[in-house]
Amino acid sequence: xxxxxxxxxxxxxxxxxxxxxxxxxxxxxxxxxxxxxxxxxxxxxxxxxxxxxxxxxxxxxxxxxxxxxxxxxxxxxxxxxxxxxxxxxxxxxxxxxxxxxxxxxxxxxxxxxxxxxxxxxxxxxxxxxxxxxxxxxxxxxxxxxxxxxxxxxxxxxxxxxxxxxxxxxxxxxxxxxxxxxxxxxxxxxxxxxxxxxxxxxxxxxxxxxxxxxxxxxxxxxxxxxxxxx
Numbered sequence: 001x002x003x004x005x006x007x008x009x010x011x012x013x014x015x016x017x018x019x020x021x022x023x024x025x026x027x028x029x030x031x032x033x034x035x036x037x038x039x040x041x042x043x044x045x046x047x048x049x050x051x052x053x054x055x056x057x058x059x060x061x062x063x064x065x066x067x068x069x070x071x072x073x074x075x076x077x078x079x080x081x082x083x084x085x086x087x088x089x090x091x092x093x094x095x096x097x098x099x100x101x102x103x104x105x106x107x108x109x110x111x112x113x114x115x116x117x118x119x120x121x122x123x124x125x126x127x128x129x130x131x132x133x134x135x136x137x138x139x140x141x142x143x144x145x146x147x148x149x150x151x152x153x154x155x156x157x158x159x160x161x162x163x164x165x166x167x168x169x170x171x172x173x174x175x176x177x178x179x180x181x182x183x184x185x186x187x188x189x190x191x192x193x194x195x196x197x198x199x200x201x202x203x204x205x206x207x208x209x210x211x212x213x214x215x216x217x218x219x220x221x222x223x224x225x226x227x228x229x
Contacts, residue, residue, distance in 0.1 A: 001080075005086075008088050008091065011053075011091070012088040012188075013092070015046040019043035020115075021042075040171075048165065063211075064088055065186060066145065069215035069216065085187075088187040091187065092191035099192075103115075117192045118182070132179055134206060136179050142217055145218030148161075190204060
């Protein structure tokens, strides 16, 4: 269990550091900014690389919603759920702390800005409503878990799941960055929000509730539709 929790910590650390770091440090860098597509690709690459690096140890969840989805699908023992979630959240917080230290070390630093936090209403990049944010986070997390559960089943060739999962997360970000800045991962939302505070913390509840609902539905749906693996 210790090795598995360390793997989840490292995987989630890399997801937040690489994904949120690309948004905070590189998305709008003068003249050479990577933009939405670059940030989306960065998130996908973090999951793909760490799934290969440590997925064989812990299963490569790196996301409380993924752990919930696998639990409801019958692939994660109940006793593992809370320890996995704790390790993931701690990894996200540590990654955010490192990013904070980097950002505040800039010579002309004045503010950490949005710090890649998630939000709705005025905190949404496109000013989308609470209803829009809730709906897109539920739907995209549902689809993310269906892809994870399907690509890791015994019915498909082994070894290719990280590619499908990484590409799925890239696509998810391409769709939803304008709406919520993309969560589908409560740990990813929690780390940056703790350093921004204010509205980011006030709205954090949505980015726990919506992904977990979407993931839980996917776990039940996959098990009902396709049976046990």
